[in-house]
Every structure is written in structure tokens, then in C-alpha cells.
Amino acid sequence: VLVKVYASVGMFDEAVDTLFKVKRGGILLSTNTCNYLMNQLISWEKLDMLESVFRQLKRKGLVPNVYTYGILVKGFCRKGCLEEALDVFRKMKEDGVEPNEFTYGTYIDGLCSNGRVDSGFEFLKSLRVANVQMNVYAYTSIIRRYVKELKLQDAESVLLDMKNAGVVPDVTCYGALIQGYCKTGNILKALALHDEMESTGTKTDCKIVSAIMQCLCKLGLLAEAACRFMDYMELGVFLD
RNA sequence: UGCAAGGGAUG
Numbered sequence: 001v002l003v004k005v006y007a008s009v010g011m012f013d014e015a016v017d018t019l020f021k022v023k024r025g026g027i028l029l030s031t032n033t034c035n036y037l038m039n040q041l042i043s044w045e046k047l048d049m050l051e052s053v054f055r056q057l058k059r060k061g062l063v064p065n066v067y068t069y070g071i072l073v074k075g076f077c078r079k080g081c082l083e084e085a086l087d088v089f090r091k092m093k094e095d096g097v098e099p100n101e102f103t104y105g106t107y108i109d110g111l112c113s114n115g116r117v118d119s120g121f122e123f124l125k126s127l128r129v130a131n132v133q134m135n136v137y138a139y140t141s142i143i144r145r146y147v148k149e150l151k152l153q154d155a156e157s158v159l160l161d162m163k164n165a166g167v168v169p170d171v172t173c174y175g176a177l178i179q180g181y182c183k184t185g186n187i188l189k190a191l192a193l194h195d196e197m198e199s200t201g202t203k204t205d206c207k208i209v210s211a212i213m214q215c216l217c218k219l220g221l222l223a224e225a226a227c228r229f230m231d232y233m234e235l236g237v238f239l240d
Numbered sequence: 241u242g243c244a245a246g247g248g249a250u251g
Contacts, residue, residue, distance in 0.1 A: 032243050034243095035243050039243075042244095069244095071243090102244060102245060105244095107245090108245085110245090136246085138245085139246090141246050171247090172247050182248080183248085207248050210248060214248080214249065
């Protein structure tokens, strides 16, 4: 069964046909294989094939799991069909599959990348009211989007919100904000956040250091940049 | 470690 799918990794998706012919041969066809295939379809942007594979899957009597629905949500979001993405949640509940952090997180990220970051944040908060606590991924999607729109104060408020909710920001999360401050030339805020991050025991990485370097250089603080560069090297941070 | 979501540069 895996062999057919390998075809779709490298080449075109006649794998779909092959996949469902296999069933006729009586070989077992698994939901996982379909999940993998559907995810590949998304990365090849064959979004319309996604739904047909899903229908095939159900017709063959396979049981979609929480991953399957998560992939569907991602596909609809990628296509910009947010209502249909939301509808997936209804369908999965009908089928007795409970959405998890991944499916909700995927949807929130979809809202954000379709320019509806406010809705994303509202959605997250409404989940919290319903006693569903989201993880750091969902918060980071929102922060990242606010940063991209240069709404640093909104991004900062999300950081506060997540801390209050007891969610610990990780290196990616701090990185998104630090890079935002670097881009706007607010090196003091960037460094302050960087210190806060390290004080919580979260190690920096090369992307963050790179952003700080660029910011320092652009501000003409070459000596400071060089100095920090040496420090990070000595600290054993991987620099590229 | 089997399958789904998140961050930077004129790269």
C-alpha cells in the first residue's frame, strides 16, 4: 500500500487511482495511508482532489479519524474556504470524533493566514470559555500574524494573555515577537524580550540572533553586533 | 521515535 503513495511523493497523483484499486484486490487499505495521501495533495496544491479522496475513503467504509479531519480543515483553510473548514467540525462531531488541539490549532492558523487574525483570537478565547485550552502553537500563529501586520501591541497582549492562561511561550513564540521588534527598529524591546526568554531557561537560536544582528547593523551599532556575535558563539548557539 | 498545524534576511 505504501508503494502507491511513494508515487505521489515524487510524482503525480495517479496514486489516487492506484490506491483505490488496491481495495478491489482485497488488500487492506488504511485510513493512515489516505491521510498521508491527502496531506501530500495539499502540499501539491491539488485541493479539489482532496474532497474526492475523502468521499472515496468514506465510500470504501474506512473510518476517518481526528487526523483525517485535521487535514481537511487545513485544506479548506488553504483554499480560503473558512466556512467549509468550520463545517468540518460539525461533521466530525456528527461522526463521533472529537476535535483536538491540532484541529482547532489548524483552523485558528487558517483564520490568521486569511487575514482574520482578530477572529482567530476570538475563537481561541471562546474555546477557553468552553474549557478547551489551546497550546503554544495556536497562540504563536496569532502573535506571528499580528507581528506581520506590525501590530506589535496586539501581539504583546496575546503574549500576556497566554501567560495568564498558564501557557508557556517557547523559543518560536518569543522569536516571532523579537523579530517583529527588530523589524521596526525597536532594539531595546527586542533585547528585553530576549533577556526575558533566556531568564526562563529558553535558549535562543540562530534565527533570533540573526534578526538581532541585522537590527543592530541597520542601526549602525556594528561594534555591539560583533560583540554579541562572539558571545553567542562562545555560548554554543548554533549560528549559520 | 509510524500519519496533520506555528517564526527572520535583496536568501
